[in-house]
Amino acid sequence: MKRELSVVIFVVLAAGLCAIPAFLTFGEPAESGMDQYFIGNGQAQAAANNIVTSVVFDYRGFDTLGESVILFAAVIGVGLMFRSMRGEEEHEDE
Amino acid sequence: MRMSKIVRTGANLLYPFILIFGLYVIMHGHLTPGGGFQGGAVVATGVALVIVAYSFEEVTSMIKKVGMKARESIGLLIFIGAGIGALAVGAPFFSNFLAHSGLLFGQSIPSGPNPGDLNTAGVIPIMNLAVGIEVWGGLAIIVLYMLSSIPKEGS
Numbered sequence: 001m002k003r004e005l006s007v008v009i010f011v012v013l014a015a016g017l018c019a020i021p022a023f024l025t026f027g028e029p030a031e032s033g034m035d036q037y038f039i040g041n042g043q044a045q046a047a048a049n050n051i052v053t054s055v056v057f058d059y060r061g062f063d064t065l066g067e068s069v070i071l072f073a074a075v076i077g078v079g080l081m082f083r084s085m086r087g088e089e090e091h092e093d094e
Numbered sequence: 095m096r097m098s099k100i101v102r103t104g105a106n107l108l109y110p111f112i113l114i115f116g117l118y119v120i121m122h123g124h125l126t127p128g129g130g131f132q133g134g135a136v137v138a139t140g141v142a143l144v145i146v147a148y149s150f151e152e153v154t155s156m157i158k159k160v161g162m163k164a165r166e167s168i169g170l171l172i173f174i175g176a177g178i179g180a181l182a183v184g185a186p187f188f189s190n191f192l193a194h195s196g197l198l199f200g201q202s203i204p205s206g207p208n209p210g211d212l213n214t215a216g217v218i219p220i221m222n223l224a225v226g227i228e229v230w231g232g233l234a235i236i237v238l239y240m241l242s243s244i245p246k247e248g249s
Contacts, residue, residue: 046218047194047200047202049124049125049210049215050123050124050127050129058190058216065174067131072166074236082242083239
């Protein structure tokens with residue numbers, strides 16, 4: 001029973017995934033005004049040839065700050081978790 | 095676990111090249127595909143290669159945890175400092191105050207396709223470098239911490 005159910009769910013999801021290209025056309029986003037703004041003005045405003053980098057670090061610099069802080073917090077979390085697993089053995093540079 | 099001499103020699107040989115390639119990707123982030131995160135991940139791959147090839151005791155004498163922690167913190171501080179630096183000249187937080195200024199990375203570029211120049215893009219290369227250093231230290235210290243929880247061989 002459980003096995004048949006999982007097969008049915010898999011078939012439905014796979015069919016839905018295969019049906020997506022029939023409804024959507026590739027390369028035609030609904031909103032493209034902002035893309036055209038970045039492509040047209042990115043070089044003049046940020047003075048960088050790589051528009052993607054100028055979006056990441058200039059236009060969306062504040063989001064990148066959040067990204068960096070998330071990486072910092074993730075490293076702190078990993079350090080906390082694995083330090084408690086290490087137990088009594090401490091390292092010389094701690 | 096210590097790998098064979100072939101693996102260790104290969105890791106020794108490849109480590110500086112991976113480092114240089116990662117730093118190249120970081121430094122050319124405003125000209126070519128890539129940037130701080132990607133280049134930092136490439137550099138951390140070189141660190142992971144050395145960690146895989148050598149035993150944990152040997153690695154901790156070559157790659158210090160303190161140094162990696164310092165890289166991570168200093169990278170984030172430089173990144174935030176580049177954002178706050180805009181406030182010092184009266185521009186909004188995180189604005190590109192060095193672009194078109196003629197100072198460090200301050201050259202203007204012509205519009206349209208051009209070969210590009212390293213000395214452009216204002217604070218973007220500085221932020222790329224900061225994020226690259228941070229990702230280098232962060233990913234390396236994650237791998238080091240995960241390795242340090244593996245029990246010693248023979249015990």
